[in-house]
Amino acid sequence: MIKVSLISLGCAKNLVDSEIMVGHLHGAGMQVIPDAENADVVIVNTCSFIDSSKEESISHILEAHEQRGLRKRRRHQKLIVAGCMSQRFAQDLPGTLPEIDAFIGLDQITQVAPIIESLFAGSGAGSPPSPSGAQGLEAHATGRSFVTPRSTFIPDFDTPRFRLTPRHFAYVKIAEGCNHPCTFCIIPQIRGRHRSRTVESVVAEARQLVAEGVKELDLISQDTTFFGMDTWDERPNPRTPVDSTRGAALTTLLRQLNAIEGDFWIRLLYTHPAHWSDELIRTIADCPKVARYVDMPLQHISDRMLAAMQRETSGAAIRDLVRRIRAGIPGIALRTTFIVGFPGETEADVDELCAFIRETRFERLGVFRYSQEEGTRAGKMPGQISPKEKDRRWHRVMALQQEIAADVSRTGVGRTLKVLVEEPGVARGEADAPDIDGRVYVPRELPVGEFAEVTITGFHDYDLLALPAGARPAEFKVAKQAQ
Secondary structure, eight states, X not given: OOEEEEEEOSOHHHHHHHHHHHHHHHHTXXXXXXXXXXXXXXXXXXXXXXHHHHHHHHHHHHHHXXXXXXXXXXXXXXEEEEEHHHHHTTTTHHHHOXXXXXXXXXXXXXXXXXXXXXXXXXXXXXXXXXXXXXXXXXXXXXXXXXXXXXXXXXXXTTSOOOOOSOTTEEEEEOEEOOOOOOTTOOHHHHHOSOEEOOHHHHHHHHHHHHHTTOOEEEEESXXXXXXXXXXXXXXXXXXXXXXXXXXXXXXXXXXXXXXSSSSOXXXXXXXXXXXXXXXXXXXXXXXXXXXXXXXXXXXXOOHHHHHHHTOSOOHHHHHHHHHHHHHHSTTOEEEEEEEESOTTOOHHHHHHHHHHHHHHOOXXXXXXXXXXXXXXXXXXXXXXXXHHHHHHHHHHHHHHHHHHHHHHHHHHTTOEEEEEEEETTEEEETTOOTTTSOOEEOBTTSOTTSEEEEEXXXXXXXXXXXXXXXXXXXXXXXXXXXX
């Protein structure tokens, strides 16, 4: 039996790709193990969004290669690089990283098992020969790159998958690819054009996940608000104006997911401000299972910067959208991200951004330093800003948000809210997505993977302290306070 160890890097969308690979490896009778030391194959599923993610990916690749060289009893171990970095640098990596046995792209994640078997075929390592599923792959193996130039794959509800998240929450990829022209972003070149799953496919997957005990469905794609818009020409009446159907597929999906029996949350991640509609706002307000949380990366508020980034929206439109969302969905928590240090950004642009953040008081906010990426239009723009200045602007915005976050947390003290217990002593509320937002520290007695009603008793930076609703403080010790 071939033993495989997989290292998954990057975002939740990459994690779903890793889960699909593990599902196919299990289906092929291979054993997936956590430790690379005892594996016949090590797969590094890479990220390549910005420079820091590329550096992390290369670091893991080189470390895996170095460790392989130290293991004499695993001299036949194969090293495979998968994911975004393979897809992005398909032509360059085989020559620059000769120590890698194979490179696979985004369309090969369902072929990972036969690719592995083709690498062992004829190696004398005692592994079984390639099955019929690997036919046609051996010809590519000598060049070691299996990457196809344009990614078109999208999973379905019955795509084999082994979840790597805790039992109580799951990521549901509703679409793949991106059609947006953002000048700073390389993703459309890596993951291809936007392609949506059908509503029926997503609902079928969600039903199965809820039946398995999942308490939170996190809907993801490059732009979840574009879901279904790539198929608008398939409307029953093609003469209907586009704007009247805009967002219809997503609102239909949310209403059908909300109708599934059970106690669970539906969380909407990675939305784009250009594709929101009043109907989407009404739908979220009408659906109690949809978490009062919206992840909407805005990137900037200055019209100059939004135009240079080609964000397909304006500062005025963003301000109006935020107003409408907050008015239409009581209790909503808004999460966003901004970019500082974009080429040509001035101090006045940063001043405007800070004023907007101070005025809007986002419940959750992250900031990226602009990364000059090869192959993007922004990477060739004049007015590139020094790393030192990017750092200064980043610290300025984050210091402001830290003050706002503390005020937001302070206003929550005394409130009762529903939380999902993640691990002993740690939970999340509706305003906190997995991995990226704050935590609610609770007594360790609360059952993991279940919902609980708690009352907020205090806060610490971005995190909250809480006790079960109605409990007396002397009865419990909150995990954070015990540290």
